[in-house]
Amino acid sequence: MAIIEARGLTKVYDGLTAVDHIDLEVEEGEIFGFLGPNGAGKTTTIKMLTTLLRPSEGWARICGYDVVRQPDLVRRSIGVVFQEPALDDQLTGRENLDFHARLYGLSRREREERIEEVLRLVGLRDRADELVKSYSGGMRRRLELARGFVHRPKVLFLDEPTLGLDVQTRRAIWNYIMELNRREGITIFLTTHYLEEADKLSDRVAIIDRGKILAVDSPRNLKDRIGSDVISLTCSEPSRLGRILESASWVRGVKHHGGGLSIYVEIGEEKIPEIIRMAEENGIRISSITLREPSLEDVYLSFTGRSIREEAKPAMRHPRPRGWR
Amino acid sequence: MISLELQAIYVMWMRQLKRFVRVRSRLIANLVQPFFFLAFLGLGLRPISLPGLVEGVSYLDFLAPGMVAMSIVFASMFAGVSIIWDRQFGFLKEILVAPVSRLSIVVGRTLGGATVSIIQGLIILAISALLGVRLSPAGLIPGIFFMILAAFFSVGLGIALASRMEDPHGFSLIMNLIMMPAIFLSTAFFPLESMAAWLRILAYANPLTYIVDGIRGCLIGRFSISPLADLAVLLSLCTITMAAGAYLFSRSEV
Numbered sequence: 001m002a003i004i005e006a007r008g009l010t011k012v013y014d015g016l017t018a019v020d021h022i023d024l025e026v027e028e029g030e031i032f033g034f035l036g037p038n039g040a041g042k043t044t045t046i047k048m049l050t051t052l053l054r055p056s057e058g059w060a061r062i063c064g065y066d067v068v069r070q071p072d073l074v075r076r077s078i079g080v081v082f083q084e085p086a087l088d089d090q091l092t093g094r095e096n097l098d099f100h101a102r103l104y105g106l107s108r109r110e111r112e113e114r115i116e117e118v119l120r121l122v123g124l125r126d127r128a129d130e131l132v133k134s135y136s137g138g139m140r141r142r143l144e145l146a147r148g149f150v151h152r153p154k155v156l157f158l159d160e161p162t163l164g165l166d167v168q169t170r171r172a173i174w175n176y177i178m179e180l181n182r183r184e185g186i187t188i189f190l191t192t193h194y195l196e197e198a199d200k201l202s203d204r205v206a207i208i209d210r211g212k213i214l215a216v217d218s219p220r221n222l223k224d225r226i227g228s229d230v231i232s233l234t235c236s237e238p239s240r241l242g243r244i245l246e247s248a249s250w251v252r253g254v255k256h257h258g259g260g261l262s263i264y265v266e267i268g269e270e271k272i273p274e275i276i277r278m279a280e281e282n283g284i285r286i287s288s289i290t291l292r293e294p295s296l297e298d299v300y301l302s303f304t305g306r307s308i309r310e311e312a313k314p315a316m317r318h319p320r321p322r323g324w325r
Numbered sequence: 326m327i328s329l330e331l332q333a334i335y336v337m338w339m340r341q342l343k344r345f346v347r348v349r350s351r352l353i354a355n356l357v358q359p360f361f362f363l364a365f366l367g368l369g370l371r372p373i374s375l376p377g378l379v380e381g382v383s384y385l386d387f388l389a390p391g392m393v394a395m396s397i398v399f400a401s402m403f404a405g406v407s408i409i410w411d412r413q414f415g416f417l418k419e420i421l422v423a424p425v426s427r428l429s430i431v432v433g434r435t436l437g438g439a440t441v442s443i444i445q446g447l448i449i450l451a452i453s454a455l456l457g458v459r460l461s462p463a464g465l466i467p468g469i470f471f472m473i474l475a476a477f478f479s480v481g482l483g484i485a486l487a488s489r490m491e492d493p494h495g496f497s498l499i500m501n502l503i504m505m506p507a508i509f510l511s512t513a514f515f516p517l518e519s520m521a522a523w524l525r526i527l528a529y530a531n532p533l534t535y536i537v538d539g540i541r542g543c544l545i546g547r548f549s550i551s552p553l554a555d556l557a558v559l560l561s562l563c564t565i566t567m568a569a570g571a572y573l574f575s576r577s578e579v
Contacts, residue, residue, distance in 0.1 A: 050422055075424035086415035090344045102336045103423040105329040131347075147419075 001064065003028040003155060003187050004049065008058030011044050018044040020211035021058065026189060026204075028154075031181050033202030034191040035300070041211040042191035043083060046159050049189070050080050063154050076104070079153035079186075081144045083160045089132040093124055093143050096132060097150055104151035118146040121183075122176055138169035145176055149186060156180070158190040162197060174200055195296040205296070207303050214303040223294040226302045227252040229268030231275065233289040234260040241284050245275065255301045262298060333425035337433025338440065341404065345441040352445070355400050359392035359449050363456060366514075367392075377516025382547060389453035389460075390468075390541035391513030394475060397446040398533060401476045402504065404438025405483020405570065409493045427575040431484060435567065438483070439476035446472050450544075461546045468543035474559045475536040481566030488573035511537045517549040532562050 004026035011019040019041040026032045034042050047053040049060055051071040059066060065073040087096050094115060101111040119125045122142040132140065141161065148156050161177065162170040178201065181188050192198050198205050199219045206216040215222060235241055238261050242254045245263060250271065252264040265271045268291045279286050345352065367385035378387055411417040420430055447469075454460060486499065508514075510524065511533035517525060528534045539555035542548035548555070 052418065052422060072424050075422060078422075080418075080422050082415060082418050084415040086417075086419040088340065088344075088416050089414075090347050091340070095343070099336050099340060100419070100423075102332050103420070103425055105332060105424075 002026055004032070004060070004062055004189060006049070006058065006060035009045065009048060009055055009060050010057035011041075011048060011053060012056040017211050019048070022208070022211070022213045024060070024206070024213075026155075026187060028187055029181075029185050030203045031177070031188045031190065031201050033198035033205040034189065034208060035193070035195065035198040035205050035296070036191075036208035037193050040193075040208045042193075042208060043159055045208075046080075046157050046189070046191060050078060050157055051075055077154045079148035079151065079156045081141075081148040081156070081158045081161060083163060085140050085144065087132045087140055087144060087147075089135075092129050092131055093135070093139075094119070094128040096143060097147055100147045101150050106151060114150055114152075118150050121179065122146045138165055138172070141165060141169070141173055142176065145173065145180075149180060149184065152184070153186065155187045155189060158188060160191055160193070162192075162194065170194075170197070177201060195300060199296045207300060209304045215299075219296055219299075222296065222299045226294055226298055227264035228266050228294075229264075229271075230292055230294045230298050231263045231265060231268050231272060231289065232260060232292065233263070233275070234287050235279060236285045236287070240282070241279055244278060244282060248278075253302055255298075257301065262301065264294070264298070264302065330425055330429040333423070333429040334433035334436065337420075337430055338437040341434065341437025341441055345444075355396060355403075355445055356448060358399075359396045360452060362395075362514075363389060363392050363449070363453060367456065375516055375519045377518030377549065379547060382545060385453075385456065386458050386545050387516065387541070387547075388514065389450075389456075389458040390544045391511070391537050393446045393449045393453070393472070393544070394511070394533070394537045394540045395508050395513055396449045397442045397472055397475050398479045398508070398536065399500070399504065400442035400445045401438050401479030402483040402486075402500070404442060405434070405480040405485075406487045406490075406496045407438075408434070408484060408487040408574070409490055409496065412487075413493060428571055431571045431574050434484065435477060435480045435570070438480040439473065442476045442479070443469070443472055446476075458545075460544050464543035464546060467552075468540055471536065471539035471543055471555070471559070474556075474563055475540065478532065478536070478559065478563045478566050481563065481568075481570040484570030485566060485573050488570070488577040507531055507533050510534070512541075512549060513537045532558070535559050535562075 002025040004024060006022060006024040008021045008023065009019060010017065010021050022045065034045065036042055044053065048055050049062065049067060051067050051074050054068060059068070061067065062074045063077045065077065067074050088099070091099065097115045097118065098111060101115060106114065119128050122145055124139065124142055124146065127135070127139065132143065135143065145161070158177070162173050165173065174197070177188060180186055190201065202219060204216060204218050205222060207214045238256060238259060242256060242261050245251050246254050250265060255262045263275065272289060272291060276286060276289070367388045370384045373384050378384065408417065490496065510528050510531050512528060517528055520528060535550065535555045535558040538548060538550045539552065539559060542552055542555065
């Protein structure tokens with residue numbers, strides 16, 4: 001039985017369909033990546049799966065419990081790390097964890113042991129008794145991650161776990177996530193718009209765009225689906241060359257991006273001379289050409305027809321309100 | 326199950342207390358205003374005589390319970406409304422996704438807010454005593470009971486408002502445009518008997534009047550209305566605001 005299961009899950013806000021009849025099946029122990037640009041419906045899906053939002057249509061079950069009819073049982077089984085920080089910065093790191101552990105009904109002994117354990121796992125033991133106010137962005141994320149699994153949930157939801165973090169901190173967070181999955185066997189459902197993150201962490205990836213799931217598979221299989229090689233080139237008349245290449249039987253697909261083309265093929269090194277010849281015959285000048293393995297970016301591009309970077313704008317953060325607090 | 330809900334009430338209460346102790350600037354800001362009124366208005370107008378001020382009750386004696394009421398009402402409102410900040414800073418989601426009922430969350434928050442605001446009221450009371458206000462020792466316990474009702478009423482009101490408000494800036498507007506006039510019309514500063522007839526109607530319609538009158542009646546032994554009427558009105562208002570707060574909060578989305 002899948003640990004997360006959804007059928008026809010839909011959310012409509014004021015006539016706008018944010019999530020459009022999605023089906024999901026996540027197996028126990030998996031790291032499942034939910035990849036898509038901002039506004040694709042990732043956070044809305046997480047909110048429905050974690051009982052914070054009522055689906056407009058369809059159903060979802062976590063550990064066999066229905067998110068609408070058995071929200072308390074669902075909440076007991078899950079941990080959530082939200083996209084926006086959700087810590088009380090007037091409390092210390094340890095107090096934030098203790099607050100959480102009590103809300104989930106851990107006994108005093110369990111709390112003490114478990115809080116030490118998770119603090120060690122995310123490397124925050126030295127700073128645990130300082131106010132969260134004094135923590136850096138990366139430390140806050142680590143603390144939230146620790147809090148998400150302090151009560152031993154079966155499933156951990158991570159909504160954009162490394163949004164806004166620098167590269168080094170991002171790598172560190174990835175390691176903690178993988179460690180957690182390995183050591184505690186927690187099923188992890190994470191959303192991201194970073195292709196590298198989905199590629200590196202996930203056992204399987206679902207590509208979501210405009211509320212619909214376009215593909216679900218392992219990163220490896222997704223890449224294989226579009227061909228074993230990608231030839232990227234820039235040239236004088238990309239759209240005309242694209243049309244010419246599309247008619248060739250050995251071309252699996254052609255995508256336009258910026259001022260160039262990505263061409264999906266098998267055995268790319270043999271196709272490069274062929275492409276150059278076809279361009280020359282038609283009087284098109286190629287200014288650069290490279291051969292590489294497909295990335296999830298290519299997968300994303302081939303499924304949505306758009307590059308994820310063109311859409312991924314920095315997320316809006318709530319401004320810090322002025323006045324008393 | 327029940328122990329988990331009690332645990333939730335306890336942690337919500339404890340959190341308010343910890344924040345109260347840590348954020349000293351807010352405590353000072355909350356105490357400064359009633360203190361200045363007491364010190365400058367109370368001591369400055371001490372010899373004044375107003376209709377309604379009976380023999381042996383100075384203006385300072387009259388004003389002090391009003392300032393206790395004011396500090397409790399404002400601090401409790403603030404404690405209730407601070408849910409908005411929790412929403413703004415995301416902490417509310419952490420609470421709402423926990424496997425505890427929203428009622429326990431509201432109850433814990435109400436008890437926490439009431440506790441910290443009553444502490445502030447008691448500080449103002451102690452300051453009043455130091456300034457020479459004559460308090461009736463027998464009235465202290467019933468006075469504290471009225472303070473508790475005042476705190477519950479105001480936290481409930483704050484939570485109800487916060488559940489309907491998106492923007493924290495709306496709160497200062499409400500405080501300045503509604504709560505300040507309401508406190509001036511509540512007999513905190515001058516007796517009902519000295520008000521013009523139309524003001525008196527407004528005072529009777531003002532929930533704060535019953536809070537101030539109840540607390541003052543107990544503390545200095547002088548009721549303008551009557552202890553039973555104050556109690557009846559306050560108990561019903563408390564029930565209404567707390568029920569509204571719990572209902573609206575349980576329906577609010579994140």
